[in-house]
Amino acid sequence: xxxxxxITPKEGLxxxxxxxxxxxxxxNGYKVKSVRVGKVVELEVDxxxxxxxxxxxFLYNPLIEEYxxx
Amino acid sequence: xxxxxxxxxxxxxxxxxxxVLRDVVGAEVRFLDFRETKIQNVDCVILPGGFSFGxxxxxxxxxxxTPIAKAIVDFAQKGGFVVGICNGFQxxxxxxxxxxxxxxxxxxxxxxxDVYLRVENSSTPFTKKLExxxxxxxxxxxxxxxFYVPEDELKRLEEKGQILFRYCQEDGSVxxxxxxxxxxxxxxxxxNETFNVFGLMPHPERACEDLLGYYDGLLLWxxxxxx
Numbered sequence: 346x347x348x349x350x351x352i353t354p355k356e357g358l359x360x361x362x363x364x365x366x367x368x369x370x371x372x373n374g375y376k377v378k379s380v381r382v383g384k385v386v387e388l389e390v391d392x393x394x395x396x397x398x399x400x401x402x403f404l405y406n407p408l409i410e411e412y413x414x415x
Numbered sequence: 416x417x418x419x420x421x422x423x424x425x426x427x428x429x430x431x432x433x434x435v436l437r438d439v440v441g442a443e444v445r446f447l448d449f450r451e452t453k454i455q456n457v458d459c460v461i462l463p464g465g466f467s468f469g470x471x472x473x474x475x476x477x478x479x480x481t482p483i484a485k486a487i488v489d490f491a492q493k494g495g496f497v498v499g500i501c502n503g504f505q506x507x508x509x510x511x512x513x514x515x516x517x518x519x520x521x522x523x524x525x526x527x528x529d530v531y532l533r534v535e536n537s538s539t540p541f542t543k544k545l546e547x548x549x550x551x552x553x554x555x556x557x558x559x560x561x562f563y564v565p566e567d568e569l570k571r572l573e574e575k576g577q578i579l580f581r582y583c584q585e586d587g588s589v590x591x592x593x594x595x596x597x598x599x600x601x602x603x604x605x606x607n608e609t610f611n612v613f614g615l616m617p618h619p620e621r622a623c624e625d626l627l628g629y630y631d632g633l634l635l636w637x638x639x640x641x642x
Contacts, residue, residue, distance in 0.1 A: 358563070359597070361523050386472075403480060406473060406509070409516045409563065 346389070348396050349415040352405050353383030383410070416496075416640045418444040419457035421487075421503075423478045428464035428500065432620040436461075439623050440636045449481045459496035459639055460487055462503025464556070464618060474517060474559045475505030484510055496540065496639065497612045501557055504604075504614030512612045513605055514572065515564035521597025525558040529629075530595055530617060532603050533583040536576040539606055540642035541613045544634045550587045551631035553617040555595060555603075560616040562598035562605070569599055580604035580615060 354360040360381050367380040386404055390396060396414060405412045418436050422429045429446065436444040447454065449467075454460060468477035478484060484506065491497050491512050499507040507513040520526060529552055537547045545551065564572065572578050580603040583589045594601045596616075604615030619632030 358518075359521065361519055361521055361597075365523060403476075404472065406476070406516055408565075409518060 346391065346393060348388045348390060348393070350386040350388065350396075350400050350404055351383060351413045351415065352386065352410050353381050353412075355409055355411050358409060416442060416458045416642065417456060418442055418459050418461060419447040419454060420444060420461045420463055421447045421449060421483055422463075423449045423465070423467035423481065425467045425469055426463050426465035426502070428618065428620060432461055432463045432500070435620045435623045435632075436636065439633070440640065442636070442640055447483055449478065449483045452482045452486055454483075454486045454490045454495070457490075457495070459498065460490060462487075462497070462499040462506050463620075464501030464503060467502055467506065470502075470559070473509070475502060475507075475509040478502075478506045479509035488512065491607075491612050494609070494611055496642065498541065498635075498639075499612075499614040500618060500620065501555075501560075501616055504616055505559065507612060507614045513607055513614045514568055514577075515562055515605070517559050517616070518561040518563050519559050520557070520561055520595070525556075526560070526595045527554070527556040528595070529554050530603070531583050531585050531587075531593065532580040532617060533587050533589060535578045535581055536606075538576075539579060539610045539613070541606070541635055541638055542579055543641065544638040548587065550583060550585065551634070552629050553619055553622045553632055555617050557596070557616055560596040560598065562596075562602045562616070564599060572605060573600075575608060577606045577608065577610075578602055578604075579606055579613065580617070
């Protein structure tokens with residue numbers, strides 16, 4: 346089974362990468378309210394029950410990031 | 416004081432640190448491999464700068480899950496000294512031996528230059544050869560050095576004297592211009608609550624010889640060997 350974990354900078358925390366992308370989008374005439382740049386981790390597992398633990402213990406840092414499991 | 420310098424895949428200041436401790440300071444030092452499960456016969460562990468595990472996932476994240484990292488937690492809990500320099504500082508926050516996290520520099524640039532640091536607390540084993548308010552100079556070289564802690568935690572750090580160095584101007588004033596990466600409170604180095612674990616972004620091991628133009632870094636090592 347394939348699981349996707351989306352990890353983004355925590356809401357409210359300064360994300361300079363997102364800010365840079367937003368500025369360029371706006372320079373090109375697009376209207377964007379906010380941009381946050383994160384990462385995707387794809388896991389292939391047989392046992393789904395361990396995914397949450399893997400994410401919380403290893404893949405994301407709760408102080409600075411949030412995650413969504415798809 | 417016997418030193419151990421950890422070597423992870425991707426460490427690149429390990430030999431500089433080893434050289435300074437052995438040849439400049441004259442201390443006993445050996446390398447510790449990241450696969451080692453026990454730390455024996457060492458009084459101070461140094462986590463050197465570099466890009467352990469290529470900075471994959473997050474800087475320091477993968478190194479913090481290695482056998483030596485688990486041994487370091489045990490070592491620190493028993494009161495052993497631990498110093499994390501640059502990438503080593505990132506590893507220590509990922510290990511929760513130090514508070515906070517180190518994020519991408521606010522200006523998104525890799526910053527490689529000399530900085531001035533103001534000594535905020537000189538009554539720790541790492542800074543006892545320095546004076547409070549003294550300004551020292553050291554190089555930095557990092558892309559992810561923006562120290563972050565939530566506000567309440569920042570207050571706690573200040574109250575307990577856990578902030579050892581702040582980025583400042585040459586005259587010691589702590590200003591926004593002197594902040595190279597956007598760290599909260601211009602913080603360049605912090606200690607844990609029991610003052611045996613210390614992390615900093617600047618490189619003291621690169622500031623230990625006349626040939627390089629400065630030797631303020633030596634004061635840290637001299638503080639430690641007299642601890």
